[in-house]
Amino acid sequence: MITFFLIGLLVHVVFFISIFDIYFTSPLVHGMTPQITPLAPPASRLVLMVADGLRADSLFTVLPDGSSRTPYLRRVIEERGTWGVSHTRVPTESRPGHVALIAGFYEDVSAVAKGWKENPVEFDSVFNESRHTWCWGSPDILPMFAKGATGDHVYTYTYPAEEEDFASTDASRLDSWVFTQVKSFLESAKSNSTLRARLLQDKNVFFLHLLGIDTNGHAHRPMSKEYLDNIGLVDAGVAELVSLVEDFFGHDGQTTYVFTSDHGMTNWGSHGAGHPSETLTPLVVWGAGVNNAVKVTEPQQFTDRSLQDWKLEHIRRVDVNQADIAPLMSSLIGVPIPVNSVGVLPLLYLNNSALFKAESMYTNAIQVLEQFKIKMMQKKETTLSFLFTPYLQLTDIKQAEFIHDAKKLIQLEEYEKAISLCQSLISHALEGLVYYHTYDRFFLGCSVVLGFVGWTSYVIVVILKTHASLIRQPGHQIPSRTLKRLCVGVTVGITGFLLIQRSPLTYYIYCLLPVPVWYSVLKECGTLMDLKSLPSLPLWKCFGYFVLVAFGVELLVVSFFHRAVLTAGLAILSVCPILSGLFIKAKACSVSWFVGCVLLAFFPLMPVVGRDPVIHLVTCSGLLTLLTSACYLWSSQQRNSLRPGDRRQLIMQMLHVAVCAYVPSLTHSSLQQKQGLPLLNQIISWSTLGSSMVVPLLSSTRLFHRLLSIFLSLTATYLLLSTGSEALFPPVLSWLMFTWIHIEQEAMLSQGVSSRQDLYTIDFSANIDIAKIRNLKLDDIRRSYFFVFFIITAFFGTGNIASINSFDPASVYCFLTIFNPFIMGGLMMWKVIIPFIIVMCTFETIQVVTQLSSRSLFLIVLVISDLMALHFFFLVQDYGSWLDIGTSISHYVIVMSMTIFLMLLSIVTHILTSKRLTLWRRNKLHFT
Template sequence: MLLFFTLGLLIHFVFFASIFDIYFTSPLVHGMTPQFTPLPPPARRLVLFVADGLRADALYELDENGNSRAPFIRNIIMHEGSWGISHTRVPTESRPGHVALIAGFYEDVSAVAKGWKENPVEFDSLFNESKYTWSWGSPDILPMFAKGASGDHVYTYSYDAKREDFGAQDATKLDTWVFDNVKDFFHHARNNQSLFSKINEEKIVFFLHLLGIDTNGHAHRPSSRDYKHNIKKVDDGVKEIVSMFNHFYGNDGKTTFIFTSDHGMTDWGSHGAGHPSETLTPLVTWGAGIKYPQRVSAQQFDDAFLKEWRLENWKRLDVNQADIAPLMTSLIGVPFPLNSVGILPVDYLNNTDLFKAESMFTNAVQILEQFKVKMTQKKEVTLPFLFTPFKFQVIQDLVVSVLTYPLSHFVGYLLAFTLGIEVLVLSFFYRYMLTAGLTAFAAWPFLTRLWTRAKMTSLSWTFFSLLLAVFPLMPVVGRKPDISLVMGAGLLVLLLSLCVVTSLMKRKDSFIKEELLVHLLQVLSTVLSMYVVYSTQSSLLRKQGLPLMNQIISWATLASSLVVPLLSSPVLFQRLFSILLSLMSTYLLLSTGYEALFPLVLSCLMFVWINIEQETLQQSGVCCKQKLTSIQFSYNTDITQFRQLYLDDIRRAFFLVFFLVTAFFGTGNIASINSFDLASVYCFLTVFSPFMMGALMMWKILIPFVLVMCAFEAVQLTTQLSSKSLFLIVLVISDIMALHFFFLVKDYGSWLDIGTSISHYVIVMSMTIFLVFLNGLAQLLTTKKLRLCGKPKSHFM
């Protein structure tokens, strides 16, 4: 049995790793010949402004008084340059956005996962091809372009990362720091002959990364006064920098200015997915080589933005984000970035037809060079007869034929099982399918004899199934913070705790004092969590940052959440309730709205599930030896007493998988970073730390998993079923789902389509693998017993 289990786990690891080898290998190739236009460029220097996190509508729209938040840039649109929308791709994050802007290609997920500063692979960029580049801004963005550059010609000036505090009083200081340092740099250059000579060369770039808008958006939302005021500050700063450049270079007409953004931001202050508020970013260009404004009478665009922005009479030129890189290279006459896939937007160029034609030809040759190198490399490592598109139709037909065959008296059960699997698969695309499944669960007792045998249990099952079915209908993202719902969830937990404490006080066993003390500690932890959530929210609204005491309490609560349950009684319901109290304290600290109620409702349904499964087992003629009130979790239970598998055990395993998927997608789509609200971790930290914040968010997601797995441990115990046998059924169900998603993986279409299909496969395969570890964690939480006083137990009870 152990050998079989180990072999199965190893196979799943291989399957899981295969998807990374197939899809998460960097698509970049090297060895191409640099391509550049032989004609003289229109500009000697280029200034690139990137306002991190700036939405297109936030820049272009007029305020309630009919005035622009960025009057200088709007004046550029109307009188000096060209404008449009830069369409970004997912993931709409800072690193891939800047890579697309400056290097001209869309970075693959494997590169993003390597971190914000380090480059997993070397790539060419506009900065590397320039004679010199000077950049100012965030330490998270600038180093990756300097480290990938050859030689010593890309210079970076960054502030301390601690400035990126979402709870800070004024995030606009991140932008004023950049503007002030650029002005100091040019003032210093007048007295430094070497530097003065460099900044008067041709083919040079100045990059200003402005992070204030993004930081204010995360902290206060894009509709806030802080976000909109930051746009005005950036507009003022750009105006000063442009004036300084024109004065410094004597208005020689050889400077090109480009103002854009790496990504937008949703109304709720997040980014990462493909909502238009995230993918539509502004692009305004002016100066050497750029067309002047073009007046038009009508324009053909599907959106209604032009009239809202009152820009319908100025020609809008939309581009893909990667197209900006070849535009910049052609303007200053440097070779196109070797890995660029951008297409030169010639409508922005104010030059001769010959220059445009040469630039387009150079762009085409540069992209063709990548294709040739990639094709050569692929042929070298692939057998000739395998160098053709592979078709899965024969395998698909075989799988379908096998699944539609296991005998006649199983047809009904097989159809229900197949329908259930399809509901699970569809729930990855449409969350409301979970609502449909839970509604069907609610009707289940009335379709069997359970209703006549256990009316209260059946009614409770129906009530909590329907209550849980509401959550998948709630918005995945876009929910506004509602601390009252978090407080309400905390009060419900306290009310349940009061009921448990009251029942404990009626007992007369020797461990009653210890049990009461444990529950009182957990009640205190819940009260403190509620206080910290309310206090932190009030402090941040007053822009006073995260109080240190709140931070200490939050981390202490998190650290103790897996230890305190081990002090409680191993009696089934008492231990499960203790686990719920501890994990809910942490979950409250990580909640911002309705999701705080989710694990509470899920746990109530889990408690009913344990009862209803025992009733089902007794109904089938298998007698349970103990009542639920007397059953204890025990690590050393004799496995020989367990019965053999029945057909109904497949349904129990399916229930587990369904509840796990519900825990996965019940309050959001965790396949998307966009579902993560940074406000969820503000009780723990507000200084930007992507890995720490990501870890906290992942633990928030895992808490419902742990609750389901602990309930499943109880189901196995109360139904007298071997955990290994039932767990193998769960693995089979997960593997069927994984096989389904394996055939849905795409290697064509948009980045979003490809990424979504891969993420679905990875999620299901991860579920299969991590069920093993979650099962181990659940066994630890349910069977381990520690003592508050006396010598602690060194073994499982």
């Protein structure tokens, strides 16, 4: 069992990692020559201002009286600048947004996961190419660009991380700090000759990271007075800053200003996904080298109809992709475009000669083409010549033709044609980068699918061989020597092929893993031939169950795209006792099951995110938990099945739940009054979290007593992490899980498999080794499917996973209010795991009640989960919008993570249900 578990864990880890090698590899290449426009730039310095979390509509929309909350920027848009909307990509988070703005490429997910505050991979940026860059703002953003820069020419000034407090009385002070620091910096430069000399040089950048808007949006929502007032404060700060800069440099007309945002924010104060409120950000550029506002009379064509709402239909709007801002900034101050940039220079922002525009676009084209050449060379060197298929739109000959024609057109002063040709070259080069980046994807995908199918087949063979009492028939086996020779030959062939291609080490794992897996399957293929010897598993019944399971798996797959499908599934499950005839024999259990399914079915219909806090529902959930616990205590008292010590512990846990139900209300009230997070609430929250997995181990190992202790301990933590209706989810889920245990016992009794046992007296610790008590039956497939269905329901039922992606910090305010993405993310993950543990403990109980080996049931679960994972592997796509691609990949990652996680969580829940922590007189602890 241990060997099989370890092998299975290893295989699934390989399948899990494979998706990162196939889809999440870094697109960056190195070794390109920096490209710079040979003409004199229009600006000597650039001031980049990024208002973190600022939505486009929040900046551009006018007030009901026709005025603007940003009068200065509004005046710039209407008179002396160029404006538009910058379209960001998912994930709409601060780090990838700033990388796209300053480095010009969209950071891959693997790099985001490797580090938040530092630069985990080497990449070029506008800051790196500048002569000097001075930065002010958040300690989460600035250090990664300073670390990635060559030389000591990027200077950062950050406030303490503790200042990023969502419970702050006024988060706009973060932006006030930045403006004050810049003002002091310029004042000190007047008396510091060395600093002044540096500032007067060309190719300098000043970067202001303004985090107050984002912090206020998280804490108070984007429609709040705090968020909107913060926008006005930033506008006033920008106006004062521009005046100070112009005065310092003597109004020399050599300064360019760029005002934008890294991402937007939803109405409920979150970001991370692909809603337009998150992906549409403002862009306003003015100063040296930038076009003044252009009046238009013809209607402007955009997919959104916001121009009328913004009252800007008369001013030309120039939209860009977020990565396009990097080459724009580079061209304005005359520094090389970041070598990894995939942005396309937006010429409509430039106020310069046609020659300068053509030369700048040519430089942009050569910079992107350099990346394409390196990528092509790398792939060509690691592929056999007769197998290499070049990107036909940009062969070596066509590259030379593009470059020659572009140069000739510029010399002939046909600048418009030269610009059009360069844009075409950039388009082809970007497509070619994607082509070579995904060159090995089909080959690797086939290897992983082959391993997937082999592993699933092997698990089915193991189930039939060890838990179905097959009668072995001679002559059904393939000779072992023949199999070994075949596997050795295939292994040598694959290894030689990969060696010649100089493939990475992981390729060997993906390509060679199917060999031992299929060897094990073919070695036991006679097991399938022996199925006819098993009267209890007639083939027609097996086929019928296979069809039902296939339909059920598809139902679960669709639920990942439409959560309401879980409601339909629960509706079907609610009538199962009636369809199976169990209703006649166990009416009370059947009615309880029906009510539990109906109540749980409401949760997938509720909104995933965007819910306003309703703290009263958290309190109601606590009261409901106390009511059900009191009913159990009364029932146990009637049966005399509860020892005095256990009764005292359960009463103490109930009192603890009552306290935890009140803490969110007290915390919410304190934060509303801007009094911060009370220290006592924080102590209670963290101590509850720390003891949640230890307290149940002190209770009796009797079945329902231990389950109730686990439920009370986990619910206490869940209440502290809740803000509304999701707090009711654990009590309703637990009610259905307790009923499921009764239903399964009644089902076993109706089949005459077991005798009735008192569920109040069954002891987990006395039923650890129940292997081989009985063999598998077809009904066990149904039990395993129910388990997978409830796991998916626990995962998506309240939209907790969406809360992580959208990162709404309100759920963790009982624990901390200072921004810390890792701790906050960890707490939200624990909130997701709690319903998992409730379902896992129930499944552990059902294995005891149904007198079946835990291994056999879990193997069926493994097969169902792997079938879902294989389905999602085929649904992974590398086309369409970035959101579509990311969603398809995340579904596969979720299912694979769930499979690996359940394998590990099964060990945890086994300890949680069957082990007891005993206190010795000498205060020593030990497990029994």
